[in-house]
Amino acid sequence: MTTSTTREILADLVAFDTTSSRSNLPLIRYVRDYLAGFGIEAEIFADDAGDKANLWATIGPPGPGGFILSGHTDCVPVDGQAWTSPPFALTERDGRLYGRGSTDMKGFLASVLAAVPALVAGKLREPVHLAFSYDEEVGCTGVRAMIARLAGRGEKPAACLVGEPTDMRVVVGHKGGRGYDCLVTGSEAHSSLAPRAANAIEYAAELVVFIRRLAAELALGPADEEYDVVHSTISTGRIRGGTAVNIVPRTCALTFEFRNLAEVMPDAIFGRIAAYAEEELVPAMRRQAPEASIGFEMLYDYPAHGIDPAHPLVTRIKNAVGHNGHGKVAYGTEAGLFQRDFGVPTVVCGPGSIDVAHKPDESILPSQLDLCDAALRRLLLG
Ligand SMILES: [Zn+2]
Known part of the structure; x- marks a missing residue:
């Protein structure tokens, strides 16, 4: 098997349109076949409909432990975006490589795949597991089934690296995220009879104000100075209701989301909102x-991630990337799921x-690809 460079593999991966709404199976088959070329048999965990799949593959000595290299195969849509070059063709221009998913996060996947021949040929001290998921961009929904299956059969890897774009900086935490749809249903009436009806917009407005007060409460703490916004947040994102100025509206729909620090429990936040609705507004x-x-209705939910900066894994990754700093990021990843559901x-x-x-x-x-290539070799073969 001839070996491919990270850039060649990235070009192949970008050419698959793996927008989350589409099947990722052509890409998964490509990875499966690539790994088979080095004698590695991948396990494919398909979703119920059979049109998307996670991939799990192990390189090196069998046995417990092992190091997970994790990445998602899906990408966000290009609809309505003005691209200078075709989004699903890797294009070099002005010293950069352009394409949907080039940074989020097929660059990491390409670097991992390009390292496979060296990992197969080298002396690995521990197994290396590849965990490639689907539907990360729509709420980290795809990886959960794979983690549940692996945990259920007693797999217990020792460490995990999630290769989301961080400019190769070491990230030790991110907030959790959760979103909800809410439907307020009252009753319709001619507006001249307003007091006889339950005005859905007005009750929804009370809920929005409650959410806003909750946001002010969350701003008092806990706080984590490593984030741009140091506390947990909650906000209403969309509201829609009513048909005419002279009709008391029967329904009003709204969405809200929160981003919580690891020490703030999302169930507790939502519980306050649900209790206010049930106990105050509905009666x-x-x-x-x-x-x-x-x-x-919950739209998505992913847990916060956090690891002690003094943990040996953090030190090991810092040594591999060659710098000593660490930080936290605003966006969510699958890291919290690997930690919470897989331990x-x-x-x-x-x-x-x-x-x-x-x-x-x-x-x-x-x-950046060169840095990642070198870091993976130091991390796993060093
Ligand atoms: Zn991503």
Whole structure:
């Protein structure tokens, strides 16, 4: 098997349109076949519909422990974005490599795959596991089934590196995130009879104000100075209701989301909102409209991530990347799931900058790929 460079593999990966709404199977088959070329058999964990899959593969000595290299295969849509070059063709221009997913996060996947021949040929002290997921960009939903299956059969890896773009800086934490749809249902009436109806917009507004007060409370602490916004946050993102100025509206829909520090429990935050709706608003609405209700649907939920900067894994990754700093990031990753649901100490560190992710003309510097290539070799073969 001839070996491919990280850049060649990245070009192959970018050419698969793995927007989260589409199947990632062509990319997964490519990775499976690539690994088979080095005698590595990958396990494919397909979703219920059978059109998306996670991939898990182990290199090196069998046995317990091992080091997970984790990345997601999906990418965000390009719809409505103005791209200078075709998004699904890796294009070099002005010393950068352009393409959807180049930085988030097919660059890391390419670097991992390019390291495979060296890992196979080298003396690994521990197994190296590749964990490639789907549907990360829609709430880290794909990886969960794979983690559950692996945990269920007693796999217990020792460490995990999530290669999300951090400019190869060592990231030891991010906030958790959760979003909800909420539907307030009251009753309709001619506006001249307003007091006889339960005005869904007005009750939704009370809920929005409650959420805003909760946000002010969260701003009092706990706080973590390593984040730009040092405390947990909550905010309403969208609201829609009503049909005409002279109709008391029957329904009003809103969405809200929160980002919590690891020490703030999202269930407790949501519990306060649900209790306010159930105990204060719904009884008041039912005085005019017995059928009134307030319903919530969770849109996504991923746990916060945090590892003690003094943990040996953090030191090991710092040695591999060759600098001593660490930080925390605002965006979510699968790291919290590996930690919470798999019990595996996890660090986030990968090539490329989050600043260009999800945007038109997403790109990565070849030097970032070189740094990642070198860091993986030092980490696993050093
Ligand atoms: Zn990502």
